[in-house]
Amino acid sequence: MKKIIILIGPPACGKGTQAKKIAANHNYIHISTGELLRKMATDQNLGEKEKVALEEMKKGKLVPDWLIYDLAFKMIEKCLDEGKGVVLDGVIRSLKQAEKFQQYFKENKLINELQAVEITLTDQESLERSTKRRICKECKEIIPWLPATYEIKNCPKCSGELEIRSDDSPEIIKKRIVEQGNVVLKPILEYYKNAGFLKSIDGMKDIEGVWKDLQQLIK
Ligand code: AMP
Numbered sequence: 001m002k003k004i005i006i007l008i009g010p011p012a013c014g015k016g017t018q019a020k021k022i023a024a025n026h027n028y029i030h031i032s033t034g035e036l037l038r039k040m041a042t043d044q045n046l047g048e049k050e051k052v053a054l055e056e057m058k059k060g061k062l063v064p065d066w067l068i069y070d071l072a073f074k075m076i077e078k079c080l081d082e083g084k085g086v087v088l089d090g091v092i093r094s095l096k097q098a099e100k101f102q103q104y105f106k107e108n109k110l111i112n113e114l115q116a117v118e119i120t121l122t123d124q125e126s127l128e129r130s131t132k133r134r135i136c137k138e139c140k141e142i143i144p145w146l147p148a149t150y151e152i153k154n155c156p157k158c159s160g161e162l163e164i165r166s167d168d169s170p171e172i173i174k175k176r177i178v179e180q181g182n183v184v185l186k187p188i189l190e191y192y193k194n195a196g197f198l199k200s201i202d203g204m205k206d207i208e209g210v211w212k213d214l215q216q217l218i219k
Pocket of ligand 1: 035057062090092100
């Protein structure tokens with residue numbers, strides 16, 4: 001398996017769920033910049049520059065690139081140094097970021113360790129899933145909207161109370177789909193395709209169906 005797996009897809013395509021499965025089944029660390037940013041937003045001692053940057057997330061927009069590079073490069077380096085692989089969940093969301101990460105991978109002689117995987121989902125389905133999924137107030141686990149979870153009232157991991165993510169409200173998620181949906185992803189996917197790193201799986205299948213396809217691709 002390649003040491004660096006890059007998952008790309010619109011909001012709620014299942015990147016987080018599948019990244020967790022890779023981490024649970026292999027010696028990989030799940031890196032989600034969305035999760036890191038949400039944790040960061042709860043820090044009472046944040047500097048003014050970071051506070052301003054995080055405001056973008058609340059509006060459904062992308063946060064500035066410097067914050068992503070700050071969070072991701074350090075963490076990738078640490079995990080690889082510890083002999084672990086990394087699965088990057090939504091860490092690369094613009095062509096500019098893809099190019100910067102590629103430069104980082106080249107400089108660190110990691111270019112042969114890359115596998116980019118697109119999880120396809122229509123914007124319509126992305127909108128529907130995003131507005132219905134929930135997050136645990138305590139541990140921040142995301143509970144996808146599935147028949148098996150419709151009735152769940154508390155977090156299956158820590159029993160914490162569940163809520164809708166503030167950036168998953170219908171108004172914000174519409175903005176996120178404009179900013180982070182299929183139209184925006186196209187040039188990133190072209191970039192990885194032309195570089196020969198891209199494989200694609202159908203995100204409309206259920207979790208186990210996507211997982212089965214993903215395992216075939218990354219083995
Ligand atoms: P997610 O949890 O992956 O849906 O991400 C939540 C939010 O974090 C996004 O809507 C963005 O505001 C921000 N974010 C996460 N990753 C990135 C990134 N690579 N570039 C810019 N913003 C990001």
